[in-house]
Amino acid sequence: MDVVQGKQGEAFKGLLVNSLPSLVAAAHELKSPLTLVRQLSLMLESDNVSLSDQKRMLRQISLTSERALRLTNDLTRSARLTDAMFTMEPINPQQLCEDIVYELGPLFLANDRNVRLKSYKHPLLLVANRDLLRRIIMSFSDNALHYTGDDCAVEIQIKAFNSGKIIRLGVRDYGPALSSDMWKSLKGKLSKSNMPINARPQSSGLGLYIASQFANAMNGSIGVIRHRDGATFYVDLQASKQLSLL
Amino acid sequence: MSSDTTVLIVEDDKWLAEQHARVISGAGYKSVVATNAIDAMHIIDKNLPDIMVLDVLLTGSTVFTLLHEMQSYADTGSIPVILCTNLASELSLSDLSSYGVKQIIDKTIMLPEDLVTAIRRQLL
Numbered sequence: 001m002d003v004v005q006g007k008q009g010e011a012f013k014g015l016l017v018n019s020l021p022s023l024v025a026a027a028h029e030l031k032s033p034l035t036l037v038r039q040l041s042l043m044l045e046s047d048n049v050s051l052s053d054q055k056r057m058l059r060q061i062s063l064t065s066e067r068a069l070r071l072t073n074d075l076t077r078s079a080r081l082t083d084a085m086f087t088m089e090p091i092n093p094q095q096l097c098e099d100i101v102y103e104l105g106p107l108f109l110a111n112d113r114n115v116r117l118k119s120y121k122h123p124l125l126l127v128a129n130r131d132l133l134r135r136i137i138m139s140f141s142d143n144a145l146h147y148t149g150d151d152c153a154v155e156i157q158i159k160a161f162n163s164g165k166i167i168r169l170g171v172r173d174y175g176p177a178l179s180s181d182m183w184k185s186l187k188g189k190l191s192k193s194n195m196p197i198n199a200r201p202q203s204s205g206l207g208l209y210i211a212s213q214f215a216n217a218m219n220g221s222i223g224v225i226r227h228r229d230g231a232t233f234y235v236d237l238q239a240s241k242q243l244s245l246l
Numbered sequence: 247m248s249s250d251t252t253v254l255i256v257e258d259d260k261w262l263a264e265q266h267a268r269v270i271s272g273a274g275y276k277s278v279v280a281t282n283a284i285d286a287m288h289i290i291d292k293n294l295p296d297i298m299v300l301d302v303l304l305t306g307s308t309v310f311t312l313l314h315e316m317q318s319y320a321d322t323g324s325i326p327v328i329l330c331t332n333l334a335s336e337l338s339l340s341d342l343s344s345y346g347v348k349q350i351i352d353k354t355i356m357l358p359e360d361l362v363t364a365i366r367r368q369l370l
Contacts, residue, residue, distance in 0.1 A: 031332045035353045036262045043265060043358050048272065060261045111260060146258075147305055150281075175305060 025206040026075055033068040037061050063107050067142060071207070074135050078210045081217050088218065090125040090240035091133065093158045093169055100137050101156065108145060114153040115141060123158050125240035126167040132214040133169070133235070136222070139207045140171035140233045147175030148230065157232070160239065170225070170234035211235065252276045253365060254295035256286045256312065257330070258305040266299060266330070266361060273362040281305065283312040290322055297368055299361065301353075302331040313345040326368045330361065 040057045043049060049057070097117045108115045137156065144154040152174040159168045208222070211233075215222045220237040253275045257263035260281060267277040278295065280286035282305045289295075302309045309329070316322040327346045329337065334352035342350070348368050351360055 028332075031354060032259060032262075035332060036259060036265070038354075039262065039265050039356075039358060043268065046358075053268070057265075064261070 025209070026071070029071060029206045030068055033064045036064050037068075059110060063110055067107070070135075070138060070142070074139065074207075074210045077132075077135065078213050081213060086129045086132065086217070088127050088129055091128050091130055092123065093126055093167060094120055094123045096130065096134060097137065097156045097158065097169065100134065100141065104138070104141055104145075108154070111145060112150060113145060113148060115145075115156070116153050117156045118158070120158055124160050124164055124167055126169075126237045127240050128218050128220070128237050132218055133237070136211045136214050136235050137169060137171065139211050140235075143207055143233065144171050144173035144175075148173040149175060161236070165239050166236050167239050168234050168236050170232045172227075172230065172232040174230040208233070250276070251297070251369065252278060252293065252295045254286065254289060254298045255279045255300075256281075256283070256298065256304065256309065257301045258282060258303075259301075262301075265358070269358045269361055270299075270365065273365075275362075275365065283307050283309065283315075286312055287315060290316070290325075294321060295325060297326045297328065297365055299328045299330050299365070302329060302333050302337070310345070313342075313347070317345060328361075328364050328368065330356070 040061050044054060044057055094117070101115050101117050104115050141154060141156065148154050154174075155172040157168075157170045157172060159170070160166070161168055212222045215235050215237075218237060220235055222233065222235045225232040225234070253270050255263050255266045255270070255277055257266060257279070258281050263279045263281065267279055270277040278289055278293075280289050286298075300309045300312070304312075313327065316325065323346060325346060326348045328349045328351060329342070329347055330351045330353055331337070332353050334350050334354075337350055339347065339350055349364050351364055
């Protein structure tokens with residue numbers, strides 16, 4: 001017997017059908033960290049692992065779990081965007097990005113990579129929800145960590161456009177270039193994103209999809225710039241007008 | 247067990263590649279790791295591995311680009327390939343045997359020692 005009936009049942013089924021691409025993408029995205037955690041745990045159960053290896057593997061398990069949890073937290077937040085109230089406030093992007101660099105430092109270090117912020121003394125303030133913006137930049141940085149080459153630094157950049165009306169926060173990686181086919185497909189999907197966007201072949205695109213939802217909720221947008229040696233994923237947001245009120 | 251046997255691991259998850267290498271080296275084989283198809287081809291160019299363990303979805307391209315490239319040359323085309331992937335349920339060995347694929351391992355349910363068992367089986 002169908003457990004959901006009537007109008008509520010139809011609404012639930014509709015929600016399920018609409019959410020299916022995201023659910024499939026989430027399942028795909030979570031497979032990799034869970035696979036790694038399982039393999040490392042099984043290995044730790046055996047007796048022939050040195051103490052230094054044990055420590056390294058335990059660290060990898062905790063960092064991998066944190067990454068997976070970040071994704072699930074973003075998914076939950078994304079699902080609640082429509083009925084949630086959130087505060088938009090003037091934010092110093094430099095300070096926010098410094099906090100992110102500090103937070104992601106151990107994960108990058110454990111992967112023999114580096115994340116750095118291109119500094120500005122007096123960046124323009126932007127208007128955003130702190131939590132959503134933080135999640136977008138964390139997601140872009142996580143993506144960059146995976147795709148950037150060994151011994152390369154991921155760079156977080158802050159730029160102003162349109163006579164200072166738009167502030168762009170970008171995360172530059174130095175990974176493989178996007179192919180022309182993927183580039184065209186990505187550009188098209190970014191403009192009408194209502195489902196996961198594949199940025200690179202092995203990615204379900206879920207992180208980018210969630211980031212675009214977060215950006216839309218703040219009247220912003222996300223985009224990507226293709227470089228010969230990587231890509232920059234960015235979010236554009238309105239600059240704060242509080243200075244003009246002085 | 248043979249320390250002369252080289253296993254090339256192509257896996258874009260650096261820590262999972264490290265784990266595969268740990269298991270394979272523990273069984274007495276020499277392991278070499280590449281995290282993408284281009285690096286794998288450079289390694290193959292220098293020294294032909296005896297067997298390869300490949301992930302399917304790689305950074306930059308899928309493994310099929312690499313397999314296609316390898317099939318273009320007689321020496322690389324004969325290297326036995328084991329696919330170790332999260333997509334095992336969506337792949338068919340019969341469809342991929344012409345690419346040199348001898349076995350497909352499901353990463354989501356495999357035990358660490360399954361990798362060594364598969365390598366031994368293919369090298370017999």
